[in-house]
Amino acid sequence: xxxxxxxxxxxxxxxxxxxxxxxxxxxxxxxxxxxxxxxxxxxxxxxxxxxxxxxxxxxxxxxxxxxxxxxxxxxxxxxxxxxxxxxxxxxxxxxxxxxxxxxxxxxxxxxxxxxxxxxxxxxxxxxxxxxxxxxxxxxxxxxxxxxxxxxxxxxxxxxxxxxxxxxxxxxxxxxxxxxxxxxxxxxxxxxxxxxxxxxxxxxxxxxxxxxxxxxxxxxxxxxxxxxxxxxxxxxxxxxxxxxxxxxxxxxxxxxxxxxxxxxxxxxxxxxxxxxxxxxxxxxxxxxxxxxxxxxxxxxxxxxxxxxxxxxxxxxx
Amino acid sequence: xxxxxxxxxxxxxxxxxxxxxxxxxxxxxxxxxxxxxxxxxxxxxxxxxxxxxxxxxxxxxxxxxxxxxxxxxxxxxxxxxxxxxxxxxxxxxxxxxxxxxxxxxxxxxxxxxxxxxxxxxxxxxxxxxxxxxxxxxxxxxxxxxxxxxxxxxxxxxxxxxxxxxxxxxxxxxxxxxxxxxxxxxxxxxxxxxxxxxxxxxxxxxxxxxxxxxxxxxxxxxxxxxxxxxxxxxxxxxxxxxxxxxxxxxxxxxxxxxxxxxxxxx
Numbered sequence: 001x002x003x004x005x006x007x008x009x010x011x012x013x014x015x016x017x018x019x020x021x022x023x024x025x026x027x028x029x030x031x032x033x034x035x036x037x038x039x040x041x042x043x044x045x046x047x048x049x050x051x052x053x054x055x056x057x058x059x060x061x062x063x064x065x066x067x068x069x070x071x072x073x074x075x076x077x078x079x080x081x082x083x084x085x086x087x088x089x090x091x092x093x094x095x096x097x098x099x100x101x102x103x104x105x106x107x108x109x110x111x112x113x114x115x116x117x118x119x120x121x122x123x124x125x126x127x128x129x130x131x132x133x134x135x136x137x138x139x140x141x142x143x144x145x146x147x148x149x150x151x152x153x154x155x156x157x158x159x160x161x162x163x164x165x166x167x168x169x170x171x172x173x174x175x176x177x178x179x180x181x182x183x184x185x186x187x188x189x190x191x192x193x194x195x196x197x198x199x200x201x202x203x204x205x206x207x208x209x210x211x212x213x214x215x216x217x218x219x220x221x222x223x224x225x226x227x228x229x230x231x232x233x234x235x236x237x238x239x240x241x242x243x244x245x246x247x248x249x250x251x252x253x254x255x256x257x258x259x260x261x262x263x264x265x266x267x268x269x270x271x272x273x274x275x276x277x278x279x280x281x282x283x284x285x286x287x288x289x290x291x292x293x294x295x296x297x298x299x300x301x302x303x304x305x306x307x308x309x310x311x312x313x314x315x316x
Numbered sequence: 317x318x319x320x321x322x323x324x325x326x327x328x329x330x331x332x333x334x335x336x337x338x339x340x341x342x343x344x345x346x347x348x349x350x351x352x353x354x355x356x357x358x359x360x361x362x363x364x365x366x367x368x369x370x371x372x373x374x375x376x377x378x379x380x381x382x383x384x385x386x387x388x389x390x391x392x393x394x395x396x397x398x399x400x401x402x403x404x405x406x407x408x409x410x411x412x413x414x415x416x417x418x419x420x421x422x423x424x425x426x427x428x429x430x431x432x433x434x435x436x437x438x439x440x441x442x443x444x445x446x447x448x449x450x451x452x453x454x455x456x457x458x459x460x461x462x463x464x465x466x467x468x469x470x471x472x473x474x475x476x477x478x479x480x481x482x483x484x485x486x487x488x489x490x491x492x493x494x495x496x497x498x499x500x501x502x503x504x505x506x507x508x509x510x511x512x513x514x515x516x517x518x519x520x521x522x523x524x525x526x527x528x529x530x531x532x533x534x535x536x537x538x539x540x541x542x543x544x545x546x547x548x549x550x551x552x553x554x555x556x557x558x559x560x561x562x563x564x565x566x567x568x569x570x571x572x573x574x575x576x577x578x579x580x581x
Contacts, residue, residue, distance in 0.1 A: 011393050012440075013432030017352050035462050044544030047464070048537065049530040051471020052479070056526035058472070059479035063487065063522070065515040075519055084523065092465065096472045104324060104449050104473075106389055106440050109433070111348050169396055174429055179399040194512060201516015202523060210524055 008076075008158075008165050008188070009101060009116055012109025016172040023168065024114025030122045031095055037088040050089055054096035057081055063198070075198045078124030078161075079132070079153040083203060084213060087129045087226040094121040115168050119161045123233055128157040129223070130230025146207050146214065147200040154199035155192035160234050162188030163241040170244060181245040322480070324386060324444045332376035332442070336558035337451040338458070343565045344443040348436045350569040356428040358576040362435065365572065369438040376446045383445075387437040397429045449473050454551060463545075475529070482525060486518045 015023075038046065057077035077097065081090035098116050101107040108116045135149035166184035170177035207214055327333075332340070347365065354361055373383055405421025443452070450473070457466045494506075494514070506514075534542075 009393075011389075011433045012348050012352060012436030013429050013434075014393065014396065015352075017349070020352065031465065032462070035464050039464055044542070045534055047467045047544065048471055048534045049527070051468045052475050052526050052530040052533065053523070054468065054472040055475040055479040056522050058476055059483040060519045060522050062480065062483045063515050063518050065511040075515075080519070080523070092468055095465070096469050099469065100449070100472060100476070103440075103452060104444050105322075106324075106386065106437050106444070109348070109436055110345060110440055111352050111436070173425075174400070175396045176399050176403050179403070180396060184396075197509065197512030198516040198519050201513040202520035203516075204513075205517040205520030206523060209520070210527075213524075213527065 008119060008162055009098075009108030010112040010119075010165060010168070012111050014109075014172065014174045015112050015115055015168060016174075017111070019168055019172045020111045020114055023118045027095075027114045027117040027122065030091065031117070034088045034091040034095075038092060041088070046089065050085070050093055051096070053081065053085065054093040054100075057093060057097050058100065065194075065198075076120060076124065076158060076195055078120055079128035079150065079157045079195070080199045080202055082125045082128045083132050083150060083153065083199075084206070087125050087223055090125045090129075091121050094125060115165075119164045119168075123161045123164050123237070124157040126226055126230035127160045127234045128153040128230070129226050130228075130234060131156045133227050134231075147204045150203040151196035151200040154196035155189075156234065158188050158192035158195045159185065160237050162192075163237045167237070167241060167244060177241075177244040178246070181241045185241065323449075323477070324441065325448050326376075326378060326382070326445045328377055328446070330375060330377040330446070332372060332446040335446075335561075336554055337447050338455050338554055339558045339562045339565070340443050340447050341452055341455045342562045343569075344439045346566050346569045347439040350573045351432050351435050351439075353573045354428075354432070354576040355580045356425050358580040361572050361576040361580075362428075362431050365435055366431075366438075369435055369442065372442045373438065376442055378442070378445055383438070383441060386441050387434060389437065393433070394430055397426050400426045400429070454548065458551065467544075475533075478529075479522070479526060483522055486522060490514065490518065 038050075057075075057080070060075050060077055060080075063075060078090065078094050081093045084090075085093060095117055098108065098120050099113065102110055102113045102116065131153040132149040135152050136145055139145035139148065162184045163181065166175070166180040167177070169175040169180050169184075203214070347368070351362075351365055354365075400422040401418055402416050402422060403419070404425055405419035407420040408417045409420050409423065410418040450470070453466060453470055453473070457463075
């Protein structure tokens with residue numbers, strides 16, 4: 001299966017448009033900066049490498065191991081990519097993986113792709129980088145430092161990304177925070193163990209077989225801003241999630257009450273206030289009118305398509 | 317399992333297959349945005365959008381079984397929207413045991429989320445079933461996707477199935493040597509940590525093979541004069557007809573969205 005085993009790819013329809021757009025903007029900004037950094041730091045030699053490693057992360061998600069019963073553990077790969085490639089290249093690799101999963105395999109929505117890139121790309125990579133660098137700093141050059149850092153980076157990247165995902169769902173009014181946060185966080189705290197174990201095993205193998213790959217400039221060079229950003233993201237999400245979970249009404253108020261969603265919709269009523277009239281009869285009339293207009297529109301479109309199709313067939 | 321069967325692209329010569337990729341990508345994105353903008357309860361508009369998606373699927377000559385199987389993907393994610401049934405709204409519909417009460421507003425919102433998710437999936441699937449990814453990539457590049465990102469994406473797509481095959485060979489080798497669960501019913505061998513470690517080793521192995529392959533590919537490309545600039549065939553300019561179709565479709569979707577927002581917003 002090339003479908004992601006980590007249930008974190010938000011499909012379309014689950015996020016409100018405003019939340020989707022904000023996360024798209026954040027993701028595009030992140031991608032743009034990463035492209036700039038990769039473009040200056042690395043040469044054209046890196047294009048095949050990053051493309052093929054993205055394919056490898058993708059294919060690596062097929063590797064599984066049975067946990068118990070019918071369930072199995074898999075790999076998401078953000079932590080592994082950031083440890084081997086450095087954060088900027090890893091972000092681009094994850095963008096490719098998540099993007100192809102959404103565009104080609106419908107694993108995650110297109111409008112929600114910004115959110116998915118943010119969760120699995122930006123959050124996953126930054127938090128993974130933060131965790132790995134922190135562990136390596138404290139353990140020095142002990143032989144078990146690399147697998148331990150890999151395990152913690154893998155687990156934390158999955159867990160924090162799932163918290164971000166739950167908060168987005170809650171902000172969109174799709175899932176109440178007091179249910180979404182414990183549910184998503186709990187499931188992914190378990191899934192993250194699999195991710196951590198695989199990441200640790202992969203790093204132990206790479207360190208034994210090709211230790212030089214982990215000593216390269218891209219992998220060794222600690223990026224201070226990313227390290228700090230990952231730490232801030234992890235702390236913020238870890239604090240915000242229980243808060244939102246304890247006060248779901250607060251988030252609901254932000255999302256639905258006098259919060260920003262109404263601001264986005266208000267002007268529409270002001271432009272054409274007469275259309276929103278009270279009364280059931282009027283509502284029914286409105287429904288019927290909309291139905292009729294829609295049917296005519298679709299009919300016209302279908303006729304046009306059928307007509308052009310006949311012309312094309314005749315032309316052949 | 318043959319990795320090439322995973323590609324949702326279904327070769328064909330239907331009207332949709334021959335349509336300009338730019339129109340298909342544009343209309344699919346427009347469709348998904350229009351679906352997302354609809355307020356809950358705008359059922360007539362949702363049905364009209366469904367009719368549009370269905371016409372596209374029929375015009376693309378896709379098999380119903382293929383479409384249904386591929387669009388069941390979002391089903392597990394519906395769990396996230398289920399709590400809506402019991403927590404949103406004030407009009408109780410049905411009282412369930414253990415103090416749960418089904419709410420009308422919650423039911424409307426949950427069905428709304430499910431319908432939107434499924435409609436968006438239908439549209440995205442129709443696009444990828446009739447358009448090879450390389451053509452989608454050309455459209456995205458023409459619409460301003462950065463060159464570096466487009467190059468990496470193209471590379472990923474070209475070698476995705478090669479590496480999927482590689483991963484399958486690793487899995488087959490493990491199944492042959494350490495016992496396949498199907499042949500040894502009951503508990504799988506070893507401890508959980510050991511199994512995870514083996515899988516991790518395999519993932520690392522896949523990574524190393526990919527790195528080596530990338531070296532060879534870069535060498536081969538450099539030998540043919542690669543300088544970082546991917547070269548493609550010049551694209552034929554989009555015709556007036558396809559542009560008309562694109563803007564007409566967008567206008568239709570905008571009208572439907574407006575109707576939904578006005579009457580149910």
